[in-house]
Amino acid sequence: MIKVREAKSITFPLPAMRRQFTMQLLTRFRRTSLFIFPAIVALVCAWLYWNRPRYADMTAYVPSDCLAFVEVDNPLALFDGIEQSEAWKALATPIGARSFRPINRRLIDVARWTGVGSADAVLLARSQLAIVFTGAETNKTDSSLTIRPLAVLVIETHTSQRRMKPVLEGHLQEFVQRMYDRPVLSHKQVDDIDVSEWLSADGGHRLVAAFADSVAMIGNDEASVLRCIDVRRGKSPSLAGNEQLKSLRAQAGSRDSSVFGFIPKAGIKPLLQAWILSHAGSAPDATTIARLFADVFGNIIDGLSWTSTFTDGVAEDHCFLSLSEGIASQLRANAVPDDRTILNNLSFVPRDVYSVSAYQFRDTEGFWRDLNALVSSHADVVAAIAARPLLRSLFKPYGIDDPDSFVRAAGPHLETIRQDENSPSVLVTDTLDRRGLLRASQERIGPAAKHEAVGDAELISSSLNNWAVSFAENRFLIGPAENVRACVEAKAQSQTLASEDALRRSQQLVDTSLPIIALTFTDDRRAAISFVELFSHHGRSAFSTNAETINQASRRMPYAVAVTLMKDQSLEWTSRSSFGLLGSLLVRFAPENLN
Numbered sequence: 001m002i003k004v005r006e007a008k009s010i011t012f013p014l015p016a017m018r019r020q021f022t023m024q025l026l027t028r029f030r031r032t033s034l035f036i037f038p039a040i041v042a043l044v045c046a047w048l049y050w051n052r053p054r055y056a057d058m059t060a061y062v063p064s065d066c067l068a069f070v071e072v073d074n075p076l077a078l079f080d081g082i083e084q085s086e087a088w089k090a091l092a093t094p095i096g097a098r099s100f101r102p103i104n105r106r107l108i109d110v111a112r113w114t115g116v117g118s119a120d121a122v123l124l125a126r127s128q129l130a131i132v133f134t135g136a137e138t139n140k141t142d143s144s145l146t147i148r149p150l151a152v153l154v155i156e157t158h159t160s161q162r163r164m165k166p167v168l169e170g171h172l173q174e175f176v177q178r179m180y181d182r183p184v185l186s187h188k189q190v191d192d193i194d195v196s197e198w199l200s201a202d203g204g205h206r207l208v209a210a211f212a213d214s215v216a217m218i219g220n221d222e223a224s225v226l227r228c229i230d231v232r233r234g235k236s237p238s239l240a241g242n243e244q245l246k247s248l249r250a251q252a253g254s255r256d257s258s259v260f261g262f263i264p265k266a267g268i269k270p271l272l273q274a275w276i277l278s279h280a281g282s283a284p285d286a287t288t289i290a291r292l293f294a295d296v297f298g299n300i301i302d303g304l305s306w307t308s309t310f311t312d313g314v315a316e317d318h319c320f321l322s323l324s325e326g327i328a329s330q331l332r333a334n335a336v337p338d339d340r341t342i343l344n345n346l347s348f349v350p351r352d353v354y355s356v357s358a359y360q361f362r363d364t365e366g367f368w369r370d371l372n373a374l375v376s377s378h379a380d381v382v383a384a385i386a387a388r389p390l391l392r393s394l395f396k397p398y399g400i401d402d403p404d405s406f407v408r409a410a411g412p413h414l415e416t417i418r419q420d421e422n423s424p425s426v427l428v429t430d431t432l433d434r435r436g437l438l439r440a441s442q443e444r445i446g447p448a449a450k451h452e453a454v455g456d457a458e459l460i461s462s463s464l465n466n467w468a469v470s471f472a473e474n475r476f477l478i479g480p481a482e483n484v485r486a487c488v489e490a491k492a493q494s495q496t497l498a499s500e501d502a503l504r505r506s507q508q509l510v511d512t513s514l515p516i517i518a519l520t521f522t523d524d525r526r527a528a529i530s531f532v533e534l535f536s537h538h539g540r541s542a543f544s545t546n547a548e549t550i551n552q553a554s555r556r557m558p559y560a561v562a563v564t565l566m567k568d569q570s571l572e573w574t575s576r577s578s579f580g581l582l583g584s585l586l587v588r589f590a591p592e593n594l595n
Helices: 014-051 075-083 086-095 105-114 119-126 161-179 222-232 243-252 265-280 286-298 327-335 364-377 381-398 403-409 434-445 481-492 501-507 525-533 543-554 580-589
Strands: 068-072 128-140 145-156 184-190 193-199 206-212 215-219 259-263 301-311 314-323 355-360 410-418 425-431 449-454 457-462 467-472 475-480 516-522 560-566 570-577
Touching: 075 086, 075 119, 075 301, 086 525, 086 543, 119 161, 128 222, 128 265, 145 222, 145 265, 161 193, 161 206, 161 215, 193 222, 206 222, 215 222, 243 259, 243 301, 243 314, 259 265, 265 286, 265 301, 286 381, 301 580, 314 580, 327 364, 327 560, 364 381, 364 403, 364 410, 381 403, 381 425, 403 410, 403 434, 425 434, 425 481, 434 457, 434 467, 434 475, 449 481, 457 481, 467 481, 475 481, 501 560, 525 543, 525 580, 570 580
Parallel strands: none
Antiparallel strands: 068 128, 068 259, 128 145, 145 215, 184 193, 193 206, 206 215, 259 301, 301 314, 314 570, 355 410, 355 516, 410 425, 425 475, 449 457, 457 467, 467 475, 516 560, 560 570
């Protein structure tokens, strides 16, 4: 017989089981999250690191035999410096200048680090720029001489070609439609490289663009653009690794600057020749003079570097002119002054002058003698013969026909005062020998001269031409009669530039403890206005409707100041101005209808 026991009932506590199950899930989730969240963060960081803009050495895109190149590693920093400058803040609103940042700053920052955003934002945020000068073309007519530099703009976009090419081509299309008469666009391939070319209707202007990976090359000459492409692809040698470039870059401290420029030894003579030709115009002997000048001075210069950055609301430029071996030591003995009184001799400078340059030497005659000997010894036979007349001609614009007599009679301080930008200058110097100074200027003044007193000064005016000299307070002045009179009257009436706040502000920037051999103050208000007008959205000059407001705004701006020192193997030139050399170059070479 089998006994069956009564089964006992079992009760399950459901709420407790739910809590236990939930806790188990939470525990598992927490354990999993300890791995998932760091993994997500790591993936995001890796993605940001992979997409960050990697610094590119722009000299790797530059032909080794280029004449010059300029690079801008961070265009955004440059644009910020311009918009934060004192001149831009004063002039942008009355002139109607557009902002350099049409896109929100936060969107730009996101685009820079992630590559996410509109194509324009990404290009603006991530690009590096370089301008390469490969040569020049001249076109001479009966009345003028035109020099066209051959240049290439290199843009490292750090962006895929698929994304950046159509955007850049669109902007270029808009540009050429504004600049050229009925431009025609054509496309072709050269060695698997896409090349676009815009040609004006008359065939006189062209713009060429080529694209290789993330790099765009844009220039006014197809051969120059393709040369840069060959360098980019490793088919031609680049400027990277150039020892002189490394030395001058280190000396200039370019990593902290917005702009860096470099002219190698091979570029000195061609650029000097082009500069002389651009100033000589269509003179019949302009080509010969330019070649001789380039040969004479090109042999004593090894290279040049330039940096520019914005600080304290102004552009600060540094230029280092590297001299050939032994040049600086040969000149230093008589060039570098013993005292530091270069700012003490501006008492004859009238108000509202365009510029004044002060020079101070230890021995003016000795420096002149050393310079003549140095130039002749570093020139070939033809250039050596021409060197002395060429140096003597530097005094001609000041009315000095006998430089040797002049430097023997002049003291260590000299100034040149320019009333207007395009007017002749007045030359001022210490009087060591009155007769010697009169002899040096006798040919310009002539025998029959008019003598008169202006305050305590003696003014001697030519009866043959509009030229005069003056002796005042142991100083000698020579130049156009009306300008010399203005200088001595300003001194007599105490109405000199020294009383102007714009000059005093600039003087505070000068370290007078340095052995300065040249110091220049320049009214760069007109240049600043011209620069800002390049970015105006008005179709015509803002002066036509807003002249008084612009003039009032510009009067508060200080004078530009530039200082020259002689170092061991170089001349160092430092300046502070509204927009620096970069602004001057843009105003000089920008097309008239750029805005």
